Amino acid sequence: MEPVSAVGVAAAALQFLDFGSRLLSTSRQIYRSPSGRTARQVTLSTITNDLAHILAHVEQATASITPTSLAYHQLVSLSTECKDLIAPLNDALAALGKDGDSVFMYDEGKRVKEKSVLKTLRSALEAIWNQAEIEETIAKLRDMERRVTTAVIFAIWDGTRQSEERQIQFSRQLDEMTTLLLPTDPESIEADDVLPGDPQPLATAVQPEIVTTAIFNRVVDTLNDKTLPESLEIYNELVGCLWSRKQLPTPPEWISSNSSRVFFAEPEAMRRLFTFTILNSLAFETMEFRQEAIPEAFQRTFTWIFKGGANLPSFSEWLETEVKKPYWITGKPGSGKSTLMSYIIHHQSLLKHLHVWARGLPLIIARYYAWISGAHLQKSREGLMRTILHQVLSEENSLIPCVAPRRWALFSTLRAAVEAPPWSTWEVQESFDALLSECDKSFRLAVFIDGLDEFDLLPVDVIELIQHINARDGIKICVAGRPWMEFNDAFRGNPMLLMQDLNMVDITHIVKTKLEENIGFSELQNLFPTEAAHLIDEVARKSNGVILWVGLVVKSLLVALSEGDGLAELQVIIDGLPSRLSDLYDAIWASISPTNVTKSAEMLAIFEASQRPLDCLTLWIADGKLPLSFNILSTPLSQKGNPGVIDIMRRRLDSRTRGILEISSSSGTVDFLHRSASDWASKPEVWERISRSICHRFDPNLSLAKAEALKVPLATWEEIRNGGDSDPVRRCLWYASQVVDTGENRILLTRTLDKFDENVANMWTGLIRGEHWSSRSEACTNTFLGLAARFHILPYLREKLAWDPKLISRKTPKKRISLLENAVFDSLGYVNERRVTIDAEQRLSTIAFLLEHGANPREKTTEGLSVLETVRKKAEMRGAAGSGPDENWIMGNWTEVETMMLAAGGEGSIKKLFGFFSRS
Secondary structure, three states: OOHHHHHHHHHHHHHHHHHHHHHOOOOOOOEEOOOOOEEOEEEHHHHHHHHHHHHHHHHHHHHOOOOOOHHHHHHHHHHHHHHHHHHHHHHHHHHHHOOOOOEEEOOOOOOOOOOOEEOOHHHHHOOOOOHHHHHHHHHHHHHHHHHHHHHHHHHHHHHOOOOOOHHHHHHHHHHHHHHHOOOOOHHHOOHHHOOOOOOOOHHHHOOHHHHHHHHHHHHHHHHOOOOOHHHHHHHHHHHHHHOOOOOOOOOOHHHHOOOOOOOOOOHHHHHHHHHHHHHHHHOOOOOOHHHHHOOOOOOOOOHHHHOOEOOEOOHHHHHHOOOOOOEEEEOOOOOOHHHHHHHHHHOHHHHHHHHHHHOOOOEEEEEEEOOOOOOHHHOOHHHHHHHHHHHHHHHOHHHHHHHOHHHHHHHHHHOOOOOOOOOOHHHHHHHHHHHHHHEOOOEEEEEEEEOHHHOOOOHHHHHHHHHHHHOOOOEEEEEEEOOOHHHHHHOOOOOEEEHHHHOHHHHHHHHHHHHHOOHHHHHHHHHOHHHHHHHHHHHHHHHOOOHHHHHHHHHHHHHHHHOOOOHHHHHHHHHHOOOOHHHHHHHHHHOOOHHHHHHHHHHHHHHHHOOOOEEHHHHHHHHHOOOOOOOHHHOHHHOOOOHHHHHHHHHHHHHHHOOOEEEOOOOOEEEEOOHHHHHHHOOHHHHHHHHOOOOOOOOHHHHHHHHHHHHHHHOOHHHHHHOOOOOHHHHHHHHHHOOOOOHHHHHHHHHHHHHHHHHHHHHHHOOOOOOOHHHOOOOOEOOHHHHHHHOOOHHHHHHHHHHOOHHHHOOOOOOEOOHHHHHHOOOOOOOOOOOOOOOHHHHHHHHHHHHHOOOOOOOEOOOOOEHHHHHHHHHHOOOOOOOOHHHHHHOOOHHHHHHHHHHHHOOOHHHHHHHHHHHO
């Protein structure tokens, strides 16, 4: 059966069922015949004739086709069931007809004077049927409507299987079906349909868009109901078609037409929803963090950038002209490159100059601040592309269908902003290239990229990315970074500036302004103006153009001034401070008092162990050594923003780290003062010096796991249920997996994780009853101990099994994931993403421990095979393409795991097992 035949059968059946449901309705709606003619008064004979007519239409449509597939056979079968379903109603109408041709009123608001006129057909039927029989009939009609709608949608989809652009053909057939279900043109209403005395024609009271919306919503709801196997199959096959890399899909035409009758009342509302959903999918949590962390330019600094000068290639001229070479801003670490870039982007002169270059085309400015201390998307090629895509498409929504055609086609075909596949690297690149190809056609693009040295890429790859973008017409790029040899070579001959050669006047101004704001210095300056001016010049000279150095030194001078030091003592401080930034960090660390150095080192250790970004509330709890009984909801900490904690932690970081760690004023996250501070702390000799100050019993990962356990009551329902980057479960269990296994840690970690399980369970049971929260994203059930095995938290497993050894040998219920299955396979990719990694040795140790304590490798997994059989299959397929994410950690080790299991299953298994494991 062709799709058009399926549409005809379904339209006839749905009209028939809709007509029957309306007859039995309690509401006094205007009567509408199957042809679309409307009336406020109708006779019983008219109703009977209309019902017979539409039933004949169903039989005719069904008889004219031959089922060619299971989907079409099901549709035809459902259509023939309609006749049997409506038989009781036919019998009831015949019984009513014995007393003559009654007149029924379908006019809400009209007063009925004629005795022969009844309110509705339902009121008449209540004399023959009881209310339960009527409601049951209505329920059957509605259920049949749902089943027919499902069947026709699937039949149409099945009939488009051979189409090259399947979603286009499918979309057109859906439009045709919806069109056939609409009422006929109101102009066809006859004169006798209008009651005498009506002030306006009946046609004006009919609202076709209401009917259209109801039908549209019914089709859309059915199409996107993932509980229906047919709808789920359509979704999966459609995603498979649209995400095929062989060709780009064409979005269906209906979304482009505002006049389409088969759409619904507000096409622009759906367009806005699609746009919002795609933009939201491109965004990531930390997208603006780096920009927010960059300090604002000090007052009246960097004004030279738009003025030019003898030592500065005119930046304004570069902005206005067709010069194709990127502008290169470079300089020493801490010389103010990022601050200057932020100053440029937010300066009003930028738009004025770039509009000259745009030549009348719309102008869009995009920016990306790479950050080596940030998350993956803050320092990667993918992160840059997604950020620019988000910024440009937010400005030019009309580009989204051609830049993200797969997602737009999916939403358009399904008439809803459904869940789309996650953005893969190749799709991001595809969309990014599509965006670049639009430059100079519909808009011009200025791109500002800061921190070339902060990408988690080789310099040659960063340069290739810049060149790839710059190769397109209608694009202007300004980049900033450290003067690494690769960058200097790549941008040799480009317009450029060297920060330390241009910022001396700014530095002098900063030093003078900050010192003169101090009352103590102003008093000294009044007494010794020459000496004070010399001190200012000396600080500026010794800075060598590094603004960051100036900030740290001035802070030390202000502390000395608050203690009453004079100009001579200030000069001694300046003379004793090294001019190299890394040496200055050494001096700052050495200046921390002995009573604070242990706490300072622990705070740095917590920060280094954390998953970035680290919010100040987590650091406050981890550093504060709060008891596990602490109830965070009973404190003001439950309020959004935690301003009190931010103030406390800002003072604490200032006193303990002397500004090496600081809090971003906008996001409330903790980070190093500057990339140079991170570089300093990561030096082996520096970290060894810091680590010597830490008590051997202190474990930063245990402190962080405890902080996550205590913070659970502040988590949202979405974070607990759906996971993602802000998933407290993933964070807490990963920290727990990194805890060093000592006797003391084992006890503390067990209490911490039990508290975490308790806190999550308290939230979960209030929302979903009868299921443990550890099964939140599983197709099968799980346990918290199972999650601990999945994250290979050996101290916790050892402690729990020491208390109850039977936990591992207890028979696992069907469809529950065993401890061994959790440890060997990671079906949800919990511990294989970039931010959560556990080394193979720890995983193998966990498997060995479970086998030693009685885990049965021959026990069935949730997929039906035993753990051993599944491992053996993977060993045979070792290295094969298409391996899932759960196999990444152990690729190449499946054979070893199989050997461990075979050793554990035989005589002398424990000896064999640990003999094997020691050899491995």
